[in-house]
Amino acid sequence: TRKQMEARIREIKEQLGEKLFIPGHHYQKEEVIQFADVSGDSLQLAQLCATNEKAEHIVFCGVHFMAETADILTNDQQKVYLPDMRAGCSMADMADIFQTDRAWDALTAMFGETIVPLTYVNSTAAIKAFVGKNGGATVTSSNAHAMVKWAFTQKERILFLPDQHLGRNTAFDIGIPLEQMAVWDPIQDKLVYEGALEDIKVILWKGHCSVHENFTVKNIVDVRQQHPDMQIIVHPECSREVVAMSDDNGSTKYIIDTIEKAPSGSKWAIGTEMNLVNRLIQQHTDKQIISLNPSMCPCLTMNRIDLPHLLWSLESIVNGEKVNVITVDEETTKEAINALERMLVRA
Ligand code: 13P
Numbered sequence: 001t002r003k004q005m006e007a008r009i010r011e012i013k014e015q016l017g018e019k020l021f022i023p024g025h026h027y028q029k030e031e032v033i034q035f036a037d038v039s040g041d042s043l044q045l046a047q048l049c050a051t052n053e054k055a056e057h058i059v060f061c062g063v064h065f066m067a068e069t070a071d072i073l074t075n076d077q078q079k080v081y082l083p084d085m086r087a088g089c090s091m092a093d094m095a096d097i098f099q100t101d102r103a104w105d106a107l108t109a110m111f112g113e114t115i116v117p118l119t120y121v122n123s124t125a126a127i128k129a130f131v132g133k134n135g136g137a138t139v140t141s142s143n144a145h146a147m148v149k150w151a152f153t154q155k156e157r158i159l160f161l162p163d164q165h166l167g168r169n170t171a172f173d174i175g176i177p178l179e180q181m182a183v184w185d186p187i188q189d190k191l192v193y194e195g196a197l198e199d200i201k202v203i204l205w206k207g208h209c210s211v212h213e214n215f216t217v218k219n220i221v222d223v224r225q226q227h228p229d230m231q232i233i234v235h236p237e238c239s240r241e242v243v244a245m246s247d248d249n250g251s252t253k254y255i256i257d258t259i260e261k262a263p264s265g266s267k268w269a270i271g272t273e274m275n276l277v278n279r280l281i282q283q284h285t286d287k288q289i290i291s292l293n294p295s296m297c298p299c300l301t302m303n304r305i306d307l308p309h310l311l312w313s314l315e316s317i318v319n320g321e322k323v324n325v326i327t328v329d330e331e332t333t334k335e336a337i338n339a340l341e342r343m344l345v346r347a
């Protein structure tokens, strides 16, 4: 039963003590997050894994790319586990390394050595290694503005992988006009743009988050009509139109902090993953909070981590079986760490 599973997890946590570390992303289910040693956004969790030297076993309650990042940032003795190998990220899967190599060849033929690559941490280790090798850095939604500004101190153009929306919203905020942004389509191997080629400053990879694309202009129009006094806050993985029509936007941490600071009685429609919105609704009963999309938007892959998978993963550690260990090879780690460190020293 659920109670028995919870009791056993508590027992294992006690038994392993500081040898075990369970980071949990804000989008994880309540049944999982209750056992997380820390909950955080992508940036916080990466920082915590990088500085934790005591844990021998890191059971990552999040998605595959986060576990890979944890493995890259920890030492060889520390093992990282993903409780369910099917917990991937559809956005990360939208940029594979072969497509990226082809894009890089084509783009450097067009623009010469004027481009620095940036990748959202929501990407495979191979993409992070590609970016590291080419002088670029990773970004998260918490530090995207600072990292895009940094990139422009390196080269005159950036290639932003794999989320076109975070890239476009961030570049727009720092003053790059939309006409100076182009989109690289990895299916057709084609650059799509409107103005003059030489004016292009930002090349956006044509990828997106299948959760945040569900928040639409229509959702905003409906909320404005039905609740005129409600403020709308969304994650920058939402489209430019949705972000532009909202009152505010920011990373999961920014959304949480904003709701915490908001006065009692304030009213909010939130455009981000369902588990986080539900948690905020439960924690802030003095505020009126709804999901911007009334049908709620779960991240199906995040949700694959549940109580039985967490317990199964912990039991396997106790039994010395080491299943679902996420290992990034040495070569990839060496390059990817450069991309991550260029971000972490500035974060
Ligand atoms: P952050 O935790 O950086 O806000 O990212 C949101 C997300 O989609 C994680 O997969």
Ligand code: SF4
Residues within 6 Å of the ligand: 027, 063, 088, 089, 090, 091, 092, 122, 209, 210, 211, 212, 273, 299, 300, 301, 302
């Ligand atoms: Fe990937 Fe979007 Fe899910 Fe985050 S919310 S893990 S970006 S699919």
